[in-house]
Amino acid sequence: MSTKPYRWMMVEPGRPMVRTEFEIGELAADQVVVEVAGCGVCHTDLGYYYDGVRTNQPLPLALGHEISGRVVGAGSAAGQWVGRAVVVPAVMPCGTCELCTSGHGTICRAQVMPGNDIQGGFASHIVVPARGLCAVDEKRLAAAGLQLADVSVVADAVTTPYQAVTQAGVEPGDVAIVIGVGGVGGYAVQIANAFGASVVAIDVDPVKLELMSKYGAALTLNAREVTGRDLKKAIEAHAKANGLRTTRWKIFECSGSGAGQTNAYSLINHGATLAVVGFTMDKVEVRLSNLMAFHARALGNWGCLPEYYPAALDLVLDGRINLANFVERHPLAQINEVFEAAHAHKLSRRAILTP
Numbered sequence: 001m002s003t004k005p006y007r008w009m010m011v012e013p014g015r016p017m018v019r020t021e022f023e024i025g026e027l028a029a030d031q032v033v034v035e036v037a038g039c040g041v042c043h044t045d046l047g048y049y050y051d052g053v054r055t056n057q058p059l060p061l062a063l064g065h066e067i068s069g070r071v072v073g074a075g076s077a078a079g080q081w082v083g084r085a086v087v088v089p090a091v092m093p094c095g096t097c098e099l100c101t102s103g104h105g106t107i108c109r110a111q112v113m114p115g116n117d118i119q120g121g122f123a124s125h126i127v128v129p130a131r132g133l134c135a136v137d138e139k140r141l142a143a144a145g146l147q148l149a150d151v152s153v154v155a156d157a158v159t160t161p162y163q164a165v166t167q168a169g170v171e172p173g174d175v176a177i178v179i180g181v182g183g184v185g186g187y188a189v190q191i192a193n194a195f196g197a198s199v200v201a202i203d204v205d206p207v208k209l210e211l212m213s214k215y216g217a218a219l220t221l222n223a224r225e226v227t228g229r230d231l232k233k234a235i236e237a238h239a240k241a242n243g244l245r246t247t248r249w250k251i252f253e254c255s256g257s258g259a260g261q262t263n264a265y266s267l268i269n270h271g272a273t274l275a276v277v278g279f280t281m282d283k284v285e286v287r288l289s290n291l292m293a294f295h296a297r298a299l300g301n302w303g304c305l306p307e308y309y310p311a312a313l314d315l316v317l318d319g320r321i322n323l324a325n326f327v328e329r330h331p332l333a334q335i336n337e338v339f340e341a342a343h344a345h346k347l348s349r350r351a352i353l354t355p
Helices: 043-050 138-143 148-155 159-168 184-194 206-212 229-241 258-266 289-293 306-317 332-343
Strands: 006-009 018-021 031-040 066-074 085-088 125-129 175-179 198-203 217-222 250-253 273-276 297-300 327-331 350-354
Touching (some): 031 085, 031 148, 066 125, 085 148, 148 306, 159 250, 159 273, 159 297, 159 306, 175 229, 175 258, 184 198, 184 206, 198 206, 206 217, 229 258, 258 273
Parallel strands (some): 175 198, 175 250, 250 273
Antiparallel strands (some): 006 018, 031 125, 031 350, 066 085
């Protein structure tokens, strides 16, 4: 087989992706070539592939934005990165515009997202800007019992909830409620717990809930068994029984479903913060006046600022976030089968595709 760089291209939504060789070409001064170690399969990728969510770059396009690997080439201004193990940010702000310099890089209008704005990580190699790359300490990685491919999911599944938890101001004594604890939500539970909150995990899958009870959830609730006002009452009882706050809850909607968003909104109480982390094309009906009446707030969360990546990665390498029990590696050549299994909810762990 040829050793030329290759990508698995989405030609049309829902059609099998196709392996295609490509030339890397000349690099800009600030670009690097990353030899991909692993690329995670995200709910967003499934949205592009199955649900008709449009990418910014026209098809054909290689998807994939959870990328780790090793820098094997660099432009004239980025040579210091060659040879280093890195995590590539899922959203890369330009770093120089007014939004970036004022701390609003996640809404930078010149931002670049692999698998959306540029060719993505379901490939042997990817060309990306050097700005914002997160270096991986390989000695700490080995000590944590992880491979470089494993930390690909830091690029979204870990850092996205990390930013959400940071943005919401989670602190000891808080009640943090995570709705949807597969993928991103599972890490949200672990991160909120690491920040000192008492975490309530809500899902419809008893297997996921049982797992999260071992990884940071103080209370688990099945949304099929506890519904409507009883959901809020159960959390209030937990808070009172444990001397926790019955106001100012931090609510993280990670399910990316209409039902999950409806439940999340119904849990708003006085001073609450609702963080919308998951994405869905579903529409929900809510009474916005609840935000006024409870003096609450609702926050969106797009990606994660690259400057947060090192701290999020530290939680993984220090063992405060468990990755190993939440990921599984598959050969990149099986991409079509893995997408089908992920879409059918047949995977119990987040899939990482390895070239």
